[in-house]
Amino acid sequence: MPEEVGMQEMATLKTIAETLNTSNDLSLMLDKVVGKLLELTGLSAGWLFLIDERGEYTCVSDYNLPPALMRNDKEPMRTGTCWCVNRFRDGRLQYAVNIINCKRLEDAVEFKWGDTSDITHHATVPLRSGEQMLGLLNVAAPDKVHFSDSELALLQAVAYQIGSAMERMRLYRAEQRRAQLYARLGDFGAALSLTVNECTETDALPGTVVRLLGKHFDCPFAALIKQTDERFHIQAVYADGHVSMGAAAPLSLEGTRLMDRIIDHYRAAVLTADELVDIFGPDQLELNSRQFGTGIGVPLPYPSPEEPGVLVIGTGTRSLGLIRADSEVMEALAEHIIAARESLKLADHRRELARLEERNRLARDLHDSVNQILFSLSLTARGAESMLSGTEPRHPAAEAMKDIRALSQEALKEMRALIMQLRPAGLEAGLLSALQEYGTKQGLQVVADRIGIRSIPRVMEEGLWRIGQEALNNIRKHAEVSTANILLECNEHEAKLTISDRGKGGAKRRKPSSENSLGLSIMRERAQSLGGRLEIWSSSRKGTTVTAVIPLPYESE
CATH class of the missing domain: 3.30.450.40 (GAF domain)
Structure with missing residues (x-):
């Protein structure tokens, strides 16, 4: 038996x-x-x-x-x-x-x-x-x-x-899933590279990334989150087939703790539905457990450890084994995103170099043509004035020649200032030295001072140089004073350039349509293009103060 x-x-x-x-x-x-x-x-x-x-x-x-x-x-x-x-x-x-x-x-x-x-x-x-x-x-x-x-x-x-x-x-199943995801990753990388080549603004990259994630991966939602000024902010979100840029409000305390945990772990982490709600909030994305299930948080190794980022992707209701397969591919995907970001920065740098070369060419052409013509006109007017002034009685055209000579000299001075703006010379000696020299050539007595020692990238230094030039020009034209003060303050995170005078003020009272306000608009646009801001304070009794604040990239020791 x-x-x-x-x-x-x-x-x-x-x-x-x-x-x-x-x-x-x-x-x-x-x-x-x-x-x-x-x-x-x-x-x-x-x-x-x-x-x-x-x-x-x-x-x-x-x-x-x-x-x-x-x-x-x-x-x-x-x-x-x-x-x-x-x-x-x-x-x-x-x-x-x-x-x-x-x-x-x-x-x-x-x-x-x-x-x-x-x-x-x-x-x-x-x-x-x-x-x-x-x-x-x-x-x-x-x-x-x-x-x-x-x-x-x-x-x-x-x-x-x-x-x-x-x-x-x-x-x-995990190997099948991994093979499918790597195939999709290849398509995503090719599409991202093509988009980066056509993209002209770094700020547009987060929206492009989440849109391509929604297109190439079967995820219910995707979001890019980045830390700025020690607070985490949502940059862009893909959900329900639509892309929206992140809100200005930072993440909650619970969401911030989760971001810190993911970044400190250096690897992809599985997030529960409740944790997703802690990150995004129930009102912002209307997340719920039945619709979105779990998710994956992947740290983005940005070159600056001062501004880390996290990619969050929804996984739906897939099993934990398949989520682990997703995590491996998502870490590789994060590397693609960082590479695209660096490629876009290099493309911006190349475009800036091209603009600089074009300005240098234009400055050379102006110097060789218009500047020489104005110089010749000034000499001719001086000669004619001398000839007409020596006659008795004084020839009526002598006074006109004197006015022509004065106008040609003023035009020559403006042309040289324009050439100097197009082709900044002297930045090799430092921003303050260049602005001080420029102010002296404009007939101003410039008092310059500096607080903090920090290298400033070439593009940002040139942007501050342009803002400083315009501010000194405004002092010469409108303040009716001969003295200007410049202060450059630098720390780990930002550079602040302040140009002030004790003139008659009135900068904020200029009409937006006036020619004089164009310079203020250009200064503000330059500051914003570098990710910074421009502040103008003006008083009829205390003069005008222009302050440009530009964030600086992380500088390794």
Whole structure:
């Protein structure tokens, strides 16, 4: 008899093994194997729970459930808790055991949910692959209240087979998912490179990135978040097929803590639905657990550690195993985003060099043509004035020649100032020295001072130089004073250039349409193009103060 039982158990294990190898679809395979197991063992009902690392369970397969457990689309199998799930969660369930009774069936009797098919007890078997715990297999039969040791041993052997097959399928699905994502990553990278080549503004990159993420990856939403001035701000969001730029308000305290955790971890992190709501807020994106599920937060290794960033991508309701496959690809995707950002900065630098070369060419042409003509006109007018002034009586045209000479000299002075603005000379000696020299040539006495030592990038230094030139020009033309003060303050984060005078003021009273206000508009545009701001304060009794504040990039030691 024992030999026959042994042969029957071996036949059962062989049949189960064959069933497990008939499909690579997890749900279909589990349905088949549960049905085959019940058929071979003479049991009548069975169900299988998968339990993730957070302890959340899902009934992924069932066979011949009692009607009481089928009510409301199998609600008793989707909600509540029971002895076997609790034992699994706290690590006390390691081997196949008898369950004295089933709480779900007890509730069905107590609340009169329907017929339980005379099932009151079941055996529960943990599913595992190596040290990894995967879920539970429960089997039962009417009026069966006890399982023998040999029955439990057979169930445990079957559970090992199921666990190994599940792990094999998980790895297979993860590799499939990884291959698909890398193919999409290639398409995303090509599209991003093409877009960067056509993009002219760095600020447009976040919106472009999230739009391409929504197009090439099956994510319900994607967002770029960056830290500025020690606060995290949303740069751009893709959700429901639309792209929106981030709000000005910073993230909440809970969202900030999550961002810090992701950045400090240096790797992709899985985010729950509640954590996504903490980051974005329930009102801003209308996130909810059913729609968006979980997500992945990926640190963006920007060159400046003072301004780190995070990419957040929704994963929907995919399994944790597939989310891990997503995480690996998302880390590679973050590198693509950083490379695109650096490419755009290099393109901006190339365009700036091209503009500088064009200004230098224009300055040379003006010097070789108009400047020389004005100089010749001034000399000719001087000669004619001398000839006409020497006659008796004084020729009437002498006064006109004097006016022509004065106007030509003034035009020559303006032309030289324009050439100097087009082609800044003297920046090699420093911004303050160049502005001081420029002010002296404009007939101003310039008092310059500096606070803080910090190198300023060439593009930003030239921008401040242009702003300073225009401010000194305004002092010469409108302030009716001969003295100007310049202060340059630098720290780790910003450079602040202040040009002030004690003149008659009135800078803010100029009409927007007037020629004089054009210089103020140009100064403000230059500051904004460098990511900074321009502040103007003017008083009829205390003069005018122009302050340009420009943020500086991170400078490694």
